[in-house]
Amino acid sequence: xxxxxQTPKFQVLKTGQSMTLxxxxxxxHEYMSWxxxxxxxxxxxxxxxxxxxxxDQGEVPNGYNVSRSTTEDFPLRLLSAAPSQTSxxxxxxxxxxxxxxxxxxxxxxxxxxxxx
Amino acid sequence: GIxxxxxxxxxILQEGANSTLRCNFSDSVNNLQWFHQNPWGQLINLFYIPxxxxxxxxxxxxxxxxxxxxxxYISSSQTTDSGVYFCAAVIQGAQKxxxxxxxxxxxxx
Numbered sequence: 001x002x003x004x005x006q007t008p009k010f011q012v013l014k015t016g017q018s019m020t021l022x023x024x025x026x027x028x029h030e031y032m033s034w035x036x037x038x039x040x041x042x043x044x045x046x047x048x049x050x051x052x053x054x055x056d057q058g059e060v061p062n063g064y065n066v067s068r069s070t071t072e073d074f075p076l077r078l079l080s081a082a083p084s085q086t087s088x089x090x091x092x093x094x095x096x097x098x099x100x101x102x103x104x105x106x107x108x109x110x111x112x113x114x115x116x
Numbered sequence: 117g118i119x120x121x122x123x124x125x126x127x128i129l130q131e132g133a134n135s136t137l138r139c140n141f142s143d144s145v146n147n148l149q150w151f152h153q154n155p156w157g158q159l160i161n162l163f164y165i166p167x168x169x170x171x172x173x174x175x176x177x178x179x180x181x182x183x184x185x186x187x188x189y190i191s192s193s194q195t196t197d198s199g200v201y202f203c204a205a206v207i208q209g210a211q212k213x214x215x216x217x218x219x220x221x222x223x224x225x
Binding site: 048 | 147149151157158161204212213216218
């Protein structure tokens with residue numbers, strides 16, 4: 001199993017550009033989520049999904065869109081990049097079962113994004 | 117929402133020393149995890165421990181759910197243990213993992 005994979009590893013954007021960060025998992029996990037990590041801080045939840053076709057907002061959703069058309073993939077879209085979105089982005093997944101909140105989460109390697 | 121607080125924020129030790137990292141959380145939890153973020157930024161799962169005690173080599177963790185804290189023990193520290201250690205929790209009924217601010221551990225040779 002590859003686990004949770006993310007592409008690209010690094011990206012530089014100009015203000016106003018759009019892009020999509022890719023996340024995929026091969027563990028058949030129902031739950032997937034996106035976090036951002038700013039310097040010296042812990043991770044903050046952007047959006048999450050409990051299954052294909054179902055998404056919801058986390059703590060810092062503004063400026064980001066998500067969709068979940070398959071169990072495996074959970075892309076994160078930046079519609080109009082801003083310098084405040086410079087961060088490291090992590091994708092995570094876990095088995096849901098009867099109650100997602102009790103299950104261990106696994107993280108991808110991260111995407112380091114710089115917005116100029 | 118739930119508050120997750122870690123202490124100490126920074127810890128500098130010599131190789132071979134032991135250490136204890138603490139994580140306090142403000143609500144009853146369904147999930148408590150410890151992660152190590154290495155110098156390359158990768159988040160490594162250390163323990164999934166909503167309650168009880170687990171051990172993995174030189175590392176062990178204990179969560180006392182009724183008193184709302186968890187401890188991570190590192191024995192005989194090595195330079196490769198350096199990095200930031202995060203705890204994260206999911207409160208009962210919620211669907212998000214909330215992270216503490218981390219403890220930065222530096223092990224000097």
